[in-house]
Amino acid sequence: MISVYCVNWGTKYPREFVDTLKASVQEHLTVPHKFICYTDNPVEEYDVPVKYPYLRGVWHKLALLENHGDSLFFDLDIKINSNIDFLCEDFDKFSVLDSAPWKGQKDDAVFRMTQNTMVNSSVMRWSDHAHIFEKFQQHRDMYLRLYSGIDRFIYNEEVDYHCIQTNKITSWLQNLDNSAIVLYNGKYNEIQSANN
Amino acid sequence: MKYSQQIINVFKDLKTIAKKFPGRLLDALDCFNQNQFDCKMWLVDCLNQYPYHFKMKTKDSIDIAILGGWYGLMAKLLSDNFTLKPIRNIYSYDFDPYAGQLGRILFPSIEFVEQDVKDLKIGEKSFSIVINTSCEHMEQQIIDNSISSAPENTLFVLQSNNYTEIQQHINCVEDLDTFVNQYTDSLTNIRYYKKDMGKYTRFMILGVKK
Numbered sequence: 015m016i017s018v019y020c021v022n023w024g025t026k027y028p029r030e031f032v033d034t035l036k037a038s039v040q041e042h043l044t045v046p047h048k049f050i051c052y053t054d055n056p057v058e059e060y061d062v063p064v065k066y067p068y069l070r071g072v073w074h075k076l077a078l079l080e081n082h083g084d085s086l087f088f089d090l091d092i093k094i095n096s097n098i099d100f101l102c103e104d105f106d107k108f109s110v111l112d113s114a115p116w117k118g119q120k121d122d123a124v125f126r127m128t129q130n131t132m133v134n135s136s137v138m139r140w141s142d143h144a145h146i147f148e149k150f151q152q153h154r155d156m157y158l159r160l161y162s163g164i165d166r167f168i169y170n171e172e173v174d175y176h177c178i179q180t181n182k183i184t185s186w187l188q189n190l191d192n193s194a195i196v197l198y199n200g201k202y203n204e205i206q207s208a209n210n
Numbered sequence: 211m212k213y214s215q216q217i218i219n220v221f222k223d224l225k226t227i228a229k230k231f232p233g234r235l236l237d238a239l240d241c242f243n244q245n246q247f248d249c250k251m252w253l254v255d256c257l258n259q260y261p262y263h264f265k266m267k268t269k270d271s272i273d274i275a276i277l278g279g280w281y282g283l284m285a286k287l288l289s290d291n292f293t294l295k296p297i298r299n300i301y302s303y304d305f306d307p308y309a310g311q312l313g314r315i316l317f318p319s320i321e322f323v324e325q326d327v328k329d330l331k332i333g334e335k336s337f338s339i340v341i342n343t344s345c346e347h348m349e350q351q352i353i354d355n356s357i358s359s360a361p362e363n364t365l366f367v368l369q370s371n372n373y374t375e376i377q378q379h380i381n382c383v384e385d386l387d388t389f390v391n392q393y394t395d396s397l398t399n400i401r402y403y404k405k406d407m408g409k410y411t412r413f414m415i416l417g418v419k420k
Contacts, residue, residue, distance in 0.1 A: 026225045066378055069377075070377050073377075118341040123228075123232065126233060127228070127232045127233065127235050127236060128236065134413075136299060153305060153306070154378075155347050155348075155378045155380075156305075156306050158377050159237065159378055170233060174357045
C-alpha cells in the first residue's frame with residue numbers, strides 16, 4: 015500500500031481541487047494506495063492537520079518527507095489524464111521533476127544570483143527521506159530567508175534528489191495537454207488574479 | 211553623493227561577492243537595507259546613552275558579542291560608533307558559514323565566528339555586552355539560555371518586533387510591555403524603547419544580567 019499525499023494550506027485553492035485530485039488518483043492509479051490531504055482546515059476523514067503550523071504554503075510539502083513508506087505527492091494544480099502506475103517504482107530515491115523541458119537550460123548570472131532552480135516538486139516520490147526535512151529544520155530561519163520555495167531549496171542545498179525520467183509528465187507551458195499528468199504550474203495564479 | 215574611494219571599495223567588494231558567492235549577493239544587499247541600518251543605528255545611539263554601566267568597570271577595553279550577526283552590519287556600526295569604552299574585539303556569531311566568508315570581505319576588522327547561538331557558551335567568554343537583534347527569529351529558550359549562562363553584570367541588548375507576517379518570525383511579541391516582562395526576572399536596570407517602522411513596531415531593551 016502506498017501513500018498518496020497532497021497539501022491544501024490557506025485559501026489559494028478551493029476544496030474542490032482536493033476532491034478532483036482524489037477522484038483522479040482513484041481513477042488512474044491501480045496500485046493499492048491511501049489518499050491523504052495535509053491541511054490547516056481538516057474536514058474529511060482523509061485529511062490530516064499540518065504538523066508544523068508555523069510553516070506556510072509550500073513548505074508543508076517538505077514536511078511530508080517525514081512520513082516513511084512508499085509515497086507519492088501531487089500538487090493540487092495538476093491534471094491526471096491517464097494511468098499513472100508508472101510512478102510506482104524507485105521509491106528508494108527522493109525524486110522530483112526536471113523543469114528543463116519547459117524552462118530551457120539556464121545557468122546564467124541572474125539564474126545563479128536569484129538561486130533559481132531546475133527542479134519542480136509538483137510531483138514527488140520518496141520512501142525514507144526524513145533527513146531532507148531535518149536538514150531544513152536545522153537552519154529553517156536561514157532557508158526561509160534565502161529561498162522562496164522548496165524547489166529552490168532542493169536544487170541549491172545539495173539535497174540528494176533524482177529527477178523522474180518520463181515524458182508522461184508535462185507542463186502546460188510546453189503546450190502539451192494530453193500526457194498522463196499535466197502540470198498547471200503558475201497557471202492558477204494567473205486565473206486568480208484575473209478573477210480578482 | 212560624491213563619488214569617492216569608499217564607494218569604489220564598496221563596488222569592488224560587491225563584485226567579489228557576486229563572483230564568489232552569486233547566490234548570496236541579493237541576501238547581502240538585503241542585510242544592508244535602510245530598515246536594517248535604522249534599527250541598528252538606533253541601537254548604537256541608545257547604547258551610547260547607557261553609560262553608568264561602565265563607570266565602575268576597570269577594564270581598559272571590552273569585548274562585545276553579536277548573536278545572529280549575519281554579514282556583520284551590527285558589528286561594523288558598533289565598531290564605528292560606540293563611544294562608551296574602547297572596544298578590544300567584536301565577535302559576530304552566526305551558524306551560517308557564508309556569513310563569515312562574506313562578512314570578512316566587507317568588514318575585515320570584525321571577528322566572525324561560525325557557531326550556532328544555542329551552542330555558544332557565553333559563561334566561558336568575557337563579553338561585557340551581548341547583543342541580539344534577532345529575538346523574533348529565535349526560540350525563547352535559546353534567548354533565555356544565552357542570558358542565564360552569562361556572567362553577572364553582562365549588559366544585554368535585545369531587539370524584537372510584532373511583525374508576524376514574516377514567516378521566519380517565530381517569536382514576535384505583541385507590545386513593549388510583553389517584551390520587557392520576558393526579562394524582568396533575569397535583567398536589572400532595564401531601559402526600553404520602541405520604534406515605529408511603518409508596517410510594524412520594533413522593540414528594544416537594555417538590561418544588566420542579575
